Amino acid sequence: MSSDWELVCAEQRALELSRIPKEWRLPEALVAQCNETSTLNVMDVPRTCGLLNAKQLDITENYDATALLEKLASGEFTSLEVTTAFCIRAAIAQQMLSCLTEIMFEDALVRAKYCDEYLATNKKTLGPFHGLPISIKDSFDVKGYASTAGYVALLKRGPMEQNSACAQILLDAGAVLYVKTNIPQTMMTADSHNNIYGRVLNPNRLCQTAGGSSGGEGALIAFRGSVLGVGTDIAGSIRIPAFANGTVGLRPTALRVPYKGQAGGRRVGHPGVLSTAGPLAHSLRDLDLFMKVVTNGACWQYDEGALNVPWRPAEKKKILRIGTITEDERYPLHPTVLRALETAKAALVAKGHTIIPLDDKLPESLYKTAMTGFQYFAIDPTAAITELIKKGGEPPIPSLASTTHPDLEALVPDLELFFQLNRSRKEHAHGWRQMLVENQVDVVLMPIYQGTAPRHDEFGLPVYTTIVNVLDFPSIVIPYQKGNKELDAEYVRDVRYAPAYEPECSEGMPASIQFVGRHHLDDEQLVQDSITIAEALGFN
Known part of the structure; x- marks a missing residue:
């Protein structure tokens, strides 16, 4: 006999499945192959399953957000056809990867038609995100x-009664919200x-x-x-998924993006390290676009806690002074990541950039x-996280034990x-500022993580x-290099890797590197510096 929590979860999963039209369903035999023990790479399935036509494949594969917005504004693509294409592809993704929570296809297609009608009638767009389908993390409240x-x-609370600040800004800028995405x-x-909703694969x-x-x-x-x-990021929650899957992501300075109106994992009023909202995308220019649109949207009108500071122009420097940090001895880099980091440094030097090793200057x-951050996360005498799990009557997920x-x-x-932690945090920030200033x-x-995505x-x-x-x-993360047993072999060392280094697990998996800027209002410059570095590394 199923318990109450199991019935509630089963009902929610059935509801979400019912929101995927039957004509967008994959064969059961294909779906059955997708499980957490499978070694399959499923990137080609959208091109081979037959659910997307040639134009829909073109729309979803060959453009970043900036390029799609140009075509939407010109009328070359309609919002309805772009939104439909991404809804179908998201439906395929959900059936294989369990990556969605709330499926909003029906409302999204109505919204897309409205965008098209508005453009046709008024000869102008709704806003800078006119007609563009944008996905949003489960934690952001979306009305209904x-x-x-x-x-x-x-x-068990049921549907939300109003939009989060970020969701409302996106809608006011003309966007189409079509899915909410899965979380731990x-x-x-x-x-x-x-x-x-299960485990994301x-x-x-x-x-x-x-x-x-x-x-x-x-x-x-x-x-x-x-x-x-x-997404949101309190300890890497934007950058870790970006690196694990091979996309780009930006963790802005806290409060640059309005955060109000979210379901949280921690007790309300928790002190210390703040979570921050930010974009995941296919290109660095899309990170810049997202931040420009959202921060120029009079943030304080949506969230009294947000910094009401518009996105500023920043210089795109030709030559940079790049500080490099290799590893912490407790968490030595796996061969793939060490190779990526060393290859990146060599490529940057070849392009005329100055490399400044910082490991002995930290x-x-x-x-x-x-550890200062991990201690902050543990400050809660009420153990709100544990109590909320108990309140739902559900068991904790296995990965909580590793936190x-x-x-x-x-x-x-x-x-x-x-x-003590407040003092330590100030000391850390002071030391880093001094190190960066003294070394110009x-x-x-x-690194973003010591290895490629682990099991x-x-x-x-x-x-x-x-x-x-x-x-x-x-901080910004971009994919750079992939696991290759032959190339990685010379970077294998006699150290204790954690988790264990398994060449077969790294093979073909994306590696990534992290670019870090300076505190507060330096986000704009970091994006431009990241573009300069990415160009030197051959990243498009």
Whole structure:
């Protein structure tokens, strides 16, 4: 006999499946092959399954958001045909990857028709995102749909009654919201898995993680089921899915993007490290576009906590001084990632950029800086995360066990610790600022994770991303290189890899690198510096 939580989850999954038209369904035999132990790469399925026609394949595969918006504004593409194409591709993705939570196809197609009618009647667009389908993480409230943060207890609240600030800004800019994307239970692990919607699978290899907590976004965008999506990031939750699946992502400075109106994984009013909203996309110029549109939208009118600072023009420098950080000794880089980092440095030097090694100049170890963030996350005497899981009557997901560490076991979540962490955080930020200024560093190049996407539930603590959140620096991740056993062999070292290095798991999987800028209002410059670096590396 099923328990109450199992029935509630089964009903929700049935509801979402009913929202996929029968003509967009895949053969059951194909869907049955997609599970968390399969080694399949399913990137080609949209081109081989027969559900998308030639024009729909062209729309979903050959343009970034900037290019699609130009065609939508000119009338060359209609919003209805673009939205339909991405709805079908997202439906394919959902059946194979479990990357969606709320499916909003019916409302999206009505919205798309309205966009087309508006353009035809008024001879102008609704706004800078006119007619563009944009995916959005489950945690953002969208009127008429659930926001769960992966908790059964929050699913039981029913549909939301109003839009989150970010969702409303996107709609006011002319966008079409068509799907919400899957996340982990609690939104505090790097494996997007919950008891309601299941586990997100990585389209590059199904048995390896799609990352978290914006894992549904990462998988959907990599699968080209979305051209532009919105996630959140408190310890790497935008950048980890971007790297795991092979897309680009931006973690802006906190409060640059309005955050109000979200289902959260933590207790309301939790102090310390702030989560921030930001884009995942196919191109760096789309990150720039997203930030320009959203931050120029009079943010304070939507969210009193947002920085009401428009996106500013930034210089695109030809030559950069690039600080490089290799690794923390506790988390040595796997051969694929070490090769990617060393190859990137060599390519940048060849293009005339200056490389400044920072490993011996760091004010504290990377691990110690990241641990400040992990301690902040643990400050909650009420154990709200655990209590919310209990309230729903559901079991915790397996990856939650990997979010702790022996160094956290003796932690006492009291006011004294809070003051100590505030002081430590200021000291970290001071040390980093001093290091970057004294060495005249424009941007930092460093790993995003020690390996390629690991097997499900083996990610562990996200040290290389959490550092950035503790400092509240903006950060961008781009895919660079892929696992190759032959090329990686010379980078194998006699060290303790965590998780274990498995050449077969890395083979063919995307590696990524992370660019880090400076705190507050330097986001614009980071985007331009990242474009300069990407061009030098041959990344389009």
